[in-house]
Amino acid sequence: MALVFIPSLMQNLSNGEQRVSVEGANVRQIIDNLDSMFPGFKNRLVEDGRVKPNISVAIDGEITPLGMIEKVTEDSEVHFLPAISGG
Amino acid sequence: MTTADYERNMVLATDTDYKVIGTRPVRHDGADKVTGRAIYGADFDAAGLLHGKILRSPHAHAKIISIDTSKAEKLDGVKAVVTSKDFPQSESRKDQWLKDNILASDKALYAGQAIAGVAASNPHVAESALGLIEVEYEVLPPVLTTQEAMASNASILHDSLTTEELGEDTGVVSNVASHSQHVKGDISKGFEDADVIIEREYNTKTVHQGYIEPHNATALWSPDGRLHVWCSTQGSFVVRDSLAELLDLPVSMVRVTPTEIGGGFGGKIPIYVEPVAALLSRKTGAPVKIVMSRRETFEASGPTPGSQIKIKIGAKHDGTLTAAYAWMAMEAGAYPGSPVGAAVQCVFSTYDVENSTIDGFDVVVNKPKTAAYRAPGAPNAAFGAEQAINELAEKLGMDPIELRLKNVAKEGTRRPDGPVFGKIGAKEVLEAMRDHPHYQSDKAEGTGRGVSIGFWFNIGFDSACNIAVNKDGSVNLTEGSTDIGGSRTSIAMHAAEVLGIPVEDVRPSVVDTDTIGFTAVTGGSRTTFATGWAAYEAAQDVKKQCIERAAKIWDVDANGLQMEDGVISSKSDSELRMTFKELAEQLSDTGGGISGSASVNPSGVGGSFAGNIADVSVDPETGKTTVERFTCVQDVGKAIHPSYVEGQMQGGSVQGIGWALNEEYFMNDEGTMTNSSLLDYRMPTSLDLPMIDTVIVEVANPGHPFGVRGVGEANIVPPTPTIANAIYDATGKRMTQLPMSPGAILSVSPE
Amino acid sequence: MPAKTYVQTTINGEHVDFLCEPRQSLLECLRDEIGLTGTKEGCNDGNCGACTVNIDGRIVTSCLVLGVEAEGADIETIEGVADGSNLHPLQLAFLENAALQCGICTPGFIISSKALLEQNPNPSEHEIRFWLANNLCRCTGYDKIVRAVQDAAKRLQEA
Missing domain, CATH: 3.10.20.30 (Beta-grasp domain)
Known part of the structure; x- marks a missing residue:
């Protein structure tokens, strides 16, 4: 199962859990399964079927440009971060 | 000035097995740019051109009661006047904020905010007409700093603004637009374990990107319903998409042609005058050009924020960092969107610290809406964090570079914001600094020396590239990335390397939004990385087709052929050999031309670290700091064109030196900028500076075919703390405010 | 009007x-x-x-x-500044030393530098920096501009 790191500002949804093991082969499934374990996550992360524009998903240290369809493996780490761009 | 008995611009290359990559050709657009022939935005002309000017709010915070444009409309030569009422209705609060920053509707939120636009037969008439527009304001008290804005009794800028926490609306009406936070380990335990703790607050002022070319745009809204805009922008597609959104048009009804651009550094990502020119063109049926003045560029484009930063770090006697805490509030300006989210992710990223907590607050104030500026947010954060590290080194009696090396982040280090670093070059940068002749030399009498290091993520995003083969063996390369500093050539070098042809045989063009696939902004240090990657893929596509064509001509299996150094040959039959040029001549007769294309949105961006060594002297009487010697070291992954990589490092360093020593928006109590000219907003001149020595470190980025990491931004992160640390070394004064101007230095006592 | x-x-x-x-x-x-x-x-x-x-x-x-x-x-x-299709040594030096990034300040720098070299064919680094202090460049940090002017001075003296 992939290891999802719960951001400190979302740990109110995970009963204080900082890291949660979640089933899923892609980001969409991870978020769906996380939401069924701890309702509210999907609402915080997803808008119109896509990752919210102000949030980035990092899989194994890399911000993914693929959003919900990015593949996740059994030993992946998943992070939700504020989105940034640059100058 | 030091005499150079060493290489002033070193390249510590790891991979030299290239023909084109790593060479220093003359740029393709060079002749046009040294002869005055290159067409920048303000140079664009069209038959029947009208000139637009914009009326701006004199107040930093005011309700707009009424706008009467009737007298202006009657002035001879005036063709049209527009206000926010000319925009289509907004669907959301954010949509309305975007429009209000172009033309204010109910409230002016900074001095300089646009109120109305006028088009006239010449710019002087348009200017005169502005004086005839009557605006009634109800002036409100301005909120000018994060401290004022976050106070419990603060005047509220937006009645509808509530604080957001990573996707959650807290429902609290406030000037704090968002709070972000990263927690790693246990910060309390980390400080309990510390033998030494350093804690301070730092403050920085609003500064501007300072590009020499003011914002400009020409718009023609054609009778067929299509809008065509020519402008200086870092991203033609961003302009297209923003215009489509604001004007409620499908993107296909907007065409944006990027002109040559006179600098941007992040500031030419947002749109300002483009929609006003478009609305004026729709009203008049004529092309309308608007060029900002320098004052408008300062007061009404997007600077980078002033900020308030608290840093607390703890370490063991042996130098091991045990805890790091940062609290940062950044001015978003009039509407939400400061770069604090990036700052919280960069502030301690150089270090492997077990316990850290970082809080960031995006705060609206009555100043221009901030825009990106080169590694946005990171220099503010580094100004605090990297001074704290030097203070710690002093307390521990350690060399500041050795202390950094002891704690440096490496591949596999978990960042304070959670993810684990891939291959990075922080250690290699610090080692190159330590070993540099500058650091190894004795300081000159009366000077102080400072060091620091900074980090920037870089970004990937979309890029597209097309390559078509000409019959003389050259190729036409089209791409959509604004060339702001030689990127046509660095991108062309990717294609030349793959095809094995001289870069002079690649003809790169930056084309409009109708002519190339979606390409994101020239920003985030992404252009050479991502558009270069698209060129690499498009060239691979061409190469594959060339091999297939040769196979067809020779009637052999393509798998038995190869193309290297511009020659297609058989792996088994030495008779079968043809140059790329010979093949190009016969394409038409053998099945038609060859063109390749690619669109990419790569991950594997690879962050960049930059470090500085600076020697300064401080005049004890006047407080004036002189930079005597300055070295910039940066991990660039692979330098495609080393001269332009050095140029980025030198340019970023000098912008950082300006930020450190001179630059700031002086705001009076009413919230009006009082130094909005280039005389009073004092950017560094040639006379203020020494040569800027460079060391290009190459820790190849495994995420890019040639190992590229973006180089444009990380170099502006370390200069402010480096200069602060050097001033401390020279004077014993710990400077906690930017800029470290003569007056500021005189007002601080040595520690 | x-x-x-x-x-x-x-x-x-x-x-x-x-x-x-x-x-x-x-x-x-x-x-x-x-x-x-x-x-x-x-x-x-x-x-x-x-x-x-x-x-x-x-x-x-x-x-x-x-x-x-x-x-x-x-x-x-x-x-x-160019002699027909032949670039002036200063223009060549600016190109070969990568002394421009965005290029908006380049015309002004070339006009200023040309006047300097006409008056002072062999300026010191300080003299170049002093003379060019009225021309702002935000991209380069001036290093490569100063080197280009030094290089052009050498080319003009050798010519």
């Missing part, structure tokens, strides 16, 4: 006459009336040097000169 004045000048060795309003700057006249847009506007108040031209042997910021003041003047702009 104010009446226009008839102005006769020499620009880049050619006789050029134009009409301008009394309030128009020489910069405006060069760009909008004559079509020589190589001279750039960065500030319109004499502080950035992007609009530098040479008038009768002196470098001036053309935004601070009125068009009508150019009557009888001999003006050199960036368009007149």
Whole structure:
């Protein structure tokens, strides 16, 4: 199962859990399964079927440009971060 | 000035097995740019051109009661006047904020905010007409700093603004637009374990990107319903998409042609005058050009924020960092969107610290809406964090570079914001600094020396590239990335390397939004990385087709052929050999031309670290700091064109030196900028500076075919703390405010 | 609209006459009336040097000169620096030393540097920095510009 790191500002949804093991082969499934374990996550992360524009998903240290369809493996780490761009 | 008995611009290359990559050709657009022939935005002309000017709010915070444009409309030569009422209705609060920053509707939120636009037969008439527009304001008290804005009794800028926490609306009406936070380990335990703790607050002022070319745009809204805009922008597609959104048009009804651009550094990502020119063109049926003045560029484009930063770090006697805490509030300006989210992710990223907590607050104030500026947010954060590290080194009696090396982040280090670093070059940068002749030399009498290091993520995003083969063996390369500093050539070098042809045989063009696939902004240090990657893929596509064509001509299996150094040959039959040029001549007769294309949105961006060594002297009487010697070291992954990589490092360093020593928006109590000219907003001149020595470190980025990491931004992160640390070394004064101007230095006592 | 004045000048060795309003700057006249847009506007108040031209042997910021003041003047702009299709050694040196990034300040720097080398064929680094202090460049940090001027001085002396 992939290891999802719960951001400190979302740990109110995970009963204080900082890291949660979640089933899923892609980001969409991870978020769906996380939401069924701890309702509210999907609402915080997803808008119109896509990752919210102000949030980035990092899989194994890399911000993914693929959003919900990015593949996740059994030993992946998943992070939700504020989105940034640059100058 | 030091005499150079060493290489002033070193390249510590790891991979030299290239023909084109790593060479220093003359740029393709060079002749046009040294002869005055290159067409920048303000140079664009069209038959029947009208000139637009914009009326701006004199107040930093005011309700707009009424706008009467009737007298202006009657002035001879005036063709049209527009206000926010000319925009289509907004669907959301954010949509309305975007429009209000172009033309204010109910409230002016900074001095300089646009109120109305006028088009006239010449710019002087348009200017005169502005004086005839009557605006009634109800002036409100301005909120000018994060401290004022976050106070419990603060005047509220937006009645509808509530604080957001990573996707959650807290429902609290406030000037704090968002709070972000990263927690790693246990910060309390980390400080309990510390033998030494350093804690301070730092403050920085609003500064501007300072590009020499003011914002400009020409718009023609054609009778067929299509809008065509020519402008200086870092991203033609961003302009297209923003215009489509604001004007409620499908993107296909907007065409944006990027002109040559006179600098941007992040500031030419947002749109300002483009929609006003478009609305004026729709009203008049004529092309309308608007060029900002320098004052408008300062007061009404997007600077980078002033900020308030608290840093607390703890370490063991042996130098091991045990805890790091940062609290940062950044001015978003009039509407939400400061770069604090990036700052919280960069502030301690150089270090492997077990316990850290970082809080960031995006705060609206009555100043221009901030825009990106080169590694946005990171220099503010580094100004605090990297001074704290030097203070710690002093307390521990350690060399500041050795202390950094002891704690440096490496591949596999978990960042304070959670993810684990891939291959990075922080250690290699610090080692190159330590070993540099500058650091190894004795300081000159009366000077102080400072060091620091900074980090920037870089970004990937979309890029597209097309390559078509000409019959003389050259190729036409089209791409959509604004060339702001030689990127046509660095991108062309990717294609030349793959095809094995001289870069002079690649003809790169930056084309409009109708002519190339979606390409994101020239920003985030992404252009050479991502558009270069698209060129690499498009060239691979061409190469594959060339091999297939040769196979067809020779009637052999393509798998038995190869193309290297511009020659297609058989792996088994030495008779079968043809140059790329010979093949190009016969394409038409053998099945038609060859063109390749690619669109990419790569991950594997690879962050960049930059470090500085600076020697300064401080005049004890006047407080004036002189930079005597300055070295910039940066991990660039692979330098495609080393001269332009050095140029980025030198340019970023000098912008950082300006930020450190001179630059700031002086705001009076009413919230009006009082130094909005280039005389009073004092950017560094040639006379203020020494040569800027460079060391290009190459820790190849495994995420890019040639190992590229973006180089444009990380170099502006370390200069402010480096200069602060050097001033401390020279004077014993710990400077906690930017800029470290003569007056500021005189007002601080040595520690 | 104010009446226009008839102005006769020499620009880049050619006789050029134009009409301008009394309030128009020489910069405006060069760009909008004559079509020589190589001279750039960065500030319109004499502080950035992007609009530098040479008038009768002196470098001036053309935004601070009125068009009508150019009557009888001999003006050199960036368009007149190359000898036909042969670039001036300064232009070559700027290209080969990568002394430009965005290029908006480059015309002003080349006009200023050319006047320097005409007066002082072998300037020191300090003399170059002092002379060019009226031209702002935000991209390069000046290092490569100073080196390009040093390189051009060498080329001109060898020629």
